[in-house]
Amino acid sequence: MNTIAIDGPAASGKSTVGSKVANALGYLFFDTGVMYRAVTWTALKHKVNISDEGAVSAIAKDIPIDVQPPSTDDGRSSDVVVEGEDITWACRKPEVDANVSAVASYAGVRAALSEQQRRIGLRGKVVMVGRDIGTVVIPEANLKVYLDASAEERAKRRYDEIIARGEDADYAEILTKVKERDHVDSTRALSPLRPADDAVIIDSDNLDINQVIEKILALNTR
Ligand code: CDP
Numbered sequence: 001m002n003t004i005a006i007d008g009p010a011a012s013g014k015s016t017v018g019s020k021v022a023n024a025l026g027y028l029f030f031d032t033g034v035m036y037r038a039v040t041w042t043a044l045k046h047k048v049n050i051s052d053e054g055a056v057s058a059i060a061k062d063i064p065i066d067v068q069p070p071s072t073d074d075g076r077s078s079d080v081v082v083e084g085e086d087i088t089w090a091c092r093k094p095e096v097d098a099n100v101s102a103v104a105s106y107a108g109v110r111a112a113l114s115e116q117q118r119r120i121g122l123r124g125k126v127v128m129v130g131r132d133i134g135t136v137v138i139p140e141a142n143l144k145v146y147l148d149a150s151a152e153e154r155a156k157r158r159y160d161e162i163i164a165r166g167e168d169a170d171y172a173e174i175l176t177k178v179k180e181r182d183h184v185d186s187t188r189a190l191s192p193l194r195p196a197d198d199a200v201i202i203d204s205d206n207l208d209i210n211q212v213i214e215k216i217l218a219l220n221t222r
Contacts, residue, residue, distance in 0.1 A: 001124040001142060002027065004220060005133035008147035009193060010181045011154035011161075013204055014129040017147065017212050019077035022127040024217060030067065030120055032130035032137070034080045035113045036104045037091035038065040042082055043103065050099045057108025075165075089165075097177060101184035104131075110190055131185055134196035143220050146195035147212065149204045151179050 004027070006018050015031050022029035039060045040050075048055045066081040080088045090096075103109055114137050121128050121138040130137065134144035149157075155175035162169040185193040195201055200219055204212050 001122065001140065002126075003121050003124055003138050003141045004127045004216070005121075005138055005141035005144045005196075005199075006127065006129040006147055006216075007131055007134050007144070007193070007195070007199070009131075009149075009151075009154065009185065010178050011158040012147045012149050013157065013209060013212065014147050015077050016209055017216065018127045018129040020209070020213050021216050021220075024213070025127070025220070026125070028069075028120075028126045029077055030117070030126055030128045031078060032113070032117050032128060032133065033100075034067055034078065034088075034091060035065050035117070036100050036109070037096050038080055038082050038087060039063070039109055039113070040096045040100045040103045041087050041091040041093075044095060044099065050102055053106050053108065056103055057106050057112070060106075060109040060112040094177075097181070101181050101188075105184065105188040105190065107190055114191075131193040132191035134199050135194065136191045139196065143216075144196045144199040145216055145219070146199040146201045147204060148201060151175060151182065153205050154178055 004021065006014050008014050018031065019029040042059050042063055043050060043056050048059065050056060063082060068079045070076045071079050076088050079086060080091055117128065117137045120126060128138060134141055152175065155171060155178045158178065159169050159171045159174050202212060202215055
């Protein structure tokens with residue numbers, strides 16, 4: 001099937017690493033987090049109350065989310081299009097960050113999105129990144145990696161990313177938000193963030209991106 005699952009906490013480098021591993025192997029890269037972000041962005045756009053589980057779940061079920069290979073070379077790893085609008089960067093705004101973990105805790109949202117993700121993963125030749133790919137979405141993946149790093153290192157990476165885009169950022173605030181999201185993601189009842197029993201855990205605190213990529217490529221030949 002040739003499916004590689006990469007899970008891990010917020011800003012652990014999953015997207016950068018995942019897209020480069022996919023490129024090296026000629027596989028599709030699929031970042032499942034953007035689907036949860038797209039639902040959150042759409043709910044906020046339509047002024048749906050985020051605590052209204054039924055209304056938010058209906059969005060996940062009814063609104064087609066297109067995730068396509070990148071059309072522009074501006075650092076994106078895919079295009080995210082909803083209702084004809086390119087929301088690739090909009091869905092990474094702090095307002096979405098602040099609400100996405102609540103949205104991702106809803107059963108209706110998870111059922112709708114993970115069904116689509118599983119269909120894509122089972123086609124094979126795909127690197128899929130998220131929180132529950134190895135545990136729930138594609139437990140039969142050929143290789144499962146859990147990419148970890150300390151909250152401080154992850155907040156620093158997220159800070160550098162935002163500054164590189166020319167936007168303002170506050171490190172202390174980012175660190176608090178990263179910790180909050182970790183907490184919600186790992187303590188939720190449904191598909192909480194955790195390494196699969198057979199996942200290879202890579203701690204990237206002292207590794208640069210290329211070293212992480214090399215490790216994963218070496219593991220993939222097992
Ligand atoms: O890029 P970052 O690590 O900050 O987050 P993301 O991968 O874009 O995911 C955003 C949020 O979606 C996470 O904090 C989770 O709450 C949720 N998510 C999930 O529940 N399951 C997934 N497979 C992927 C994301």
